[in-house]
Amino acid sequence: MENDRKIAVLIDADNVSDKYIKFIFDEISNHGTPTIKRIYGDWTKPQLSSWKTVLLSYSITPIQQYSYTSGKNATDAALIIDAMDILYSRNVDGFCIVSSDSDFTRLAARLREAGLYVLGMGEKKTPIAFISACEKFKYLEVLASTASEDYEDSAEKDDKQDYQKNETGNRNDLIEALKIIIRESSDEDGWAYLGEVGKRLNIRYPDFDTRNYGHTKLTPLIKSLRQFDIQSRKSNHPHINHYFVRIKSKNKAQ
Numbered sequence: 001m002e003n004d005r006k007i008a009v010l011i012d013a014d015n016v017s018d019k020y021i022k023f024i025f026d027e028i029s030n031h032g033t034p035t036i037k038r039i040y041g042d043w044t045k046p047q048l049s050s051w052k053t054v055l056l057s058y059s060i061t062p063i064q065q066y067s068y069t070s071g072k073n074a075t076d077a078a079l080i081i082d083a084m085d086i087l088y089s090r091n092v093d094g095f096c097i098v099s100s101d102s103d104f105t106r107l108a109a110r111l112r113e114a115g116l117y118v119l120g121m122g123e124k125k126t127p128i129a130f131i132s133a134c135e136k137f138k139y140l141e142v143l144a145s146t147a148s149e150d151y152e153d154s155a156e157k158d159d160k161q162d163y164q165k166n167e168t169g170n171r172n173d174l175i176e177a178l179k180i181i182i183r184e185s186s187d188e189d190g191w192a193y194l195g196e197v198g199k200r201l202n203i204r205y206p207d208f209d210t211r212n213y214g215h216t217k218l219t220p221l222i223k224s225l226r227q228f229d230i231q232s233r234k235s236n237h238p239h240i241n242h243y244f245v246r247i248k249s250k251n252k253a254q
Contacts, residue, residue, distance in 0.1 A: 005032025005093040005117060008086050011060070012099035013041030014075050015122070016140070018051045021058060023143040024121060028096055031119050031136070035092060038063050040079045076103045083107055087114055094118060097134070100126040108133035120206070137207040146211045169212035175227050177201065179247055182228075186246060191231065194219065194243040219243055 007028060028034050037060045041048050044066070055062055065078040079097075086092060087110075094117030097104050105127075108118045112135060120126075120134035124141055131137045181200045186192040198218050201208050215221040222228050222245060229248055232241045 006035040006091070007032040007094045007096050007117075007119070008036040008083070008092045009034045009038070009060075009096045010036075010079050010083055010098065011039040012075060012079060012097075012101060012104075013039050013048050013051050015099045015101045018054050020121075020140045020144060021054045023140065024096075024098055025058060027121070027138055027143055028119070031096070031117070032094060034096070036086060037061060038079075038082065040065055040075045040082075042066055042075065076101065080104070080107050083111065087111060087116065092116070096121065098122065099130075102127035102130045105130045105133045131207050134206050136202070138209060139207065139212065142209065142211050146216070169208075171213065171225065174213065175225055177205065178222070178225075178228065178245075182245060182247055190246040191244040192246065194222075194230070194245050197245060 009024075009028060011024075025034065037058065039051065039055065039060050040063045041051070043052070043062055043064050052062075054060075063078060063082070065075045079099075083095060083097075084107075086095075095108075095111055096119040097108060098121045100122035104120075108120060108130065111118050112133070118134045118136075120130060120137040121140055121143075122130070122137070124139050126137070126139075178197065178201070181197050181204075182190075182192045185196050185200065210216060210218055210221045213221050213224075215224065219230060223230060227248055228245050231244045231246075233244060235242050
């Protein structure tokens with residue numbers, strides 16, 4: 001199970017603000033349990049002083065890496081070396097790399113080649129190469145803005161959200177991606193199982209997150225796009241319904 005994963009959390013202090021720390025670990029708890037927690041930087045630099053106040057609270061081990069040469073990022077090298085040591089120890093099931101730096105692209109790819117789960121976290125400035133190398137990628141700004149909202153679990157409340165407030169995703173791109181996936185996985189009547197659609201969406205787009213579009217669930221997000229029909233079907237379990245989705249006809253979409 002996903003939450004049984006043991007995850008090594010490696011944070012690039014040079015590229016991430018300490019203001020995101022709570023949101024980082026709240027999100028990691030959705031993917032597994034952080035068993036190794038390390039943060040890398042030159043702790044003699046005054047700009048990292050704000051990090052020191054949160055390290056004890058989250059039991060994160062600071063790794064000192066002096067900047068020996070101007071223009072060379074020794075912090076990145078130290079993080080990568082540690083990641084490979086952890087990989088060969090086989091004591092974890094996955095990694096969370098917290099950085100907006102593309103220098104970790106090859107590392108993420110190598111860890112996935114070894115069969116480990118790789119979760120990336122960074123700001124919206126993160127290069128697409130690093131995002132694509134991760135199995136899943138979360139934008140820190142979105143995690144922070146979502147957590148600050150007083151969300152309720154009901155889909156009815158979610159449908160009433162002001163979508164533009166926290167939206168960072170491109171809805172037109174999402175609509176086109178959904179249409180392709182639905183066509184590929186639908187039955188003769190055009191209906192596709194929503195669970196399968198969501199699974200394929202997450203595999204093809206590592207940075208996909210319903211929160212990027214102002215929603216906490218996939219079903220209300222798809223409803224808000226107004227391009228799709230959603231159908232609820234009873235399952236063998238009395239308290240569980242299965243949802244199916246299909247592309248609306250052109251007349252209905254208009």
